[in-house]
Amino acid sequence: SAQLNQLAKAAGKLYFGTATDNGELGNEQYVKILSDTKEFGQLVPSNGQKWFAIEPELGVFNFTYGEVVTKLAKKNKQMLRCHNLVWHSQLAPWVDSLTWSKKNLTEALIRHVTAEAKHWKGQCYAWDVLNEALNEDGTYRNDTFLQVLGPSYIEIAFRAAAAADPHAKLYYNDYNIESPNAKSASVRKNIVGMLQKAGVKIDGVGLQSHFIVGSTPTIDEQISTMRSYEKMGMEVAITELDVRLEEPETAANLAQQSLDYKSSVGACMQVDGCVGITVWDFWDPVSWVPDVFTGFGSATLYFANFTKHPAYYGVVEALKNN
Ligand code: G3I
Numbered sequence: 372s373a374q375l376n377q378l379a380k381a382a383g384k385l386y387f388g389t390a391t392d393n394g395e396l397g398n399e400q401y402v403k404i405l406s407d408t409k410e411f412g413q414l415v416p417s418n419g420q421k422w423f424a425i426e427p428e429l430g431v432f433n434f435t436y437g438e439v440v441t442k443l444a445k446k447n448k449q450m451l452r453c454h455n456l457v458w459h460s461q462l463a464p465w466v467d468s469l470t471w472s473k474k475n476l477t478e479a480l481i482r483h484v485t486a487e488a489k490h491w492k493g494q495c496y497a498w499d500v501l502n503e504a505l506n507e508d509g510t511y512r513n514d515t516f517l518q519v520l521g522p523s524y525i526e527i528a529f530r531a532a533a534a535a536d537p538h539a540k541l542y543y544n545d546y547n548i549e550s551p552n553a554k555s556a557s558v559r560k561n562i563v564g565m566l567q568k569a570g571v572k573i574d575g576v577g578l579q580s581h582f583i584v585g586s587t588p589t590i591d592e593q594i595s596t597m598r599s600y601e602k603m604g605m606e607v608a609i610t611e612l613d614v615r616l617e618e619p620e621t622a623a624n625l626a627q628q629s630l631d632y633k634s635s636v637g638a639c640m641q642v643d644g645c646v647g648i649t650v651w652d653f654w655d656p657v658s659w660v661p662d663v664f665t666g667f668g669s670a671t672l673y674f675a676n677f678t679k680h681p682a683y684y685g686v687v688e689a690l691k692n693n
Pocket of ligand 1: 417461
């Protein structure tokens with residue numbers, strides 16, 4: 372039967388993809404599914420391109436962690452989403468601990484973004500230039516970049532990315548921006564609108580879509596929010612989809628999970644500007660969820676024994692009914 376990337380492409384999307392990480396690539400059965408381009412047409416490293424890995428010491432660059440997944444994608448002829456250039460979390464400790472002047476942090480930020488984006492120049496379909504820069508109430512997150520540079524750090528990062536890799540689509544990526552709320556309004560005003568006013572290139576909004584079984588936003592909420600970004604000239608993508616459930620798995624929560632996956636993928640199907648869907652890994656044992664949310668898990672499309680969740684078939688249905 373038809374598989375996820377096959378169906379997504381038949382429906383006019385660019386890809387159906389997944390996140391993955393170096394530690395998972397020792398499992399043969401996992402890698403076989405990961406590398407099957409009928410299933411996944413796009414990869415993204417879940418950790419290997421983050422600041423702590425890329426520039427562990429000021430001015431010292433190391434691309435080896437990220438290259439494992441990006442080279443695998445190249446070998447498999449899969450598209451790449453690249454993640455991420457600027458984020459308050461998983462930063463190298465020196466960024467938060469040094470005492471910065473505006474001039475010095477501006478230089479360090481430009482150097483980081485330029486070196487990383489140049490390293491993968493021409494290989495990334497899209498870069499998450501900036502990740503999770505907003506609070507739930509829509510205000511800017513008060514991280515080191517904001518404290519030293521104010522919101523201008525956002526413009527600095529996008530300008531440097533555009534100069535370093537002119538053909539990559541430049542994205543803002545965040546969670547809880549998939550439905551109408553203060554945060555999604557702020558994406559429009561304080562990220563996309565602000566950059567457009569300043570004449571800075573931004574091409575897309577990434578909706579992470581880390582959801583909870585039974586409390587996923589409705590399909591209509593997801594569609595209208597995607598369209599609100601599309602109306603500003605943005606493309607959109609579902610970038611980190613997973614739907615966690617409270618253990619144990621039951622027939623009921625797995626059935627609801629299937630509906631939840633189906634409504635997110637279905638929303639993307641309804642919006643022309645939604646270019647693709649990426650799940651934040653596809654195999655329960657390697658999902659980030661149980662490490663962070665006690666009592667929750669089973670958030671992906673494949674069980675530990677590599678059989679498929681009912682949600683896999685919910686996704687198939689959504690990809691078929693476009
Ligand atoms: O590298 C160390 C390793 O040396 C150590 O032995 C091991 C022991 O726990 O930890 C390893 O670091 C872990 C790292 O992933 C690399 O595997 C961290 O503990 C762990 O916290 C970290 O989690 C990542 C998380 O981001 C951090 O916030 C997840 O794998 C990654 O999937 C997750 O991805 C984020 C996106 O980037 C942004 N959106 C949310 C999403 C989920 O949190």
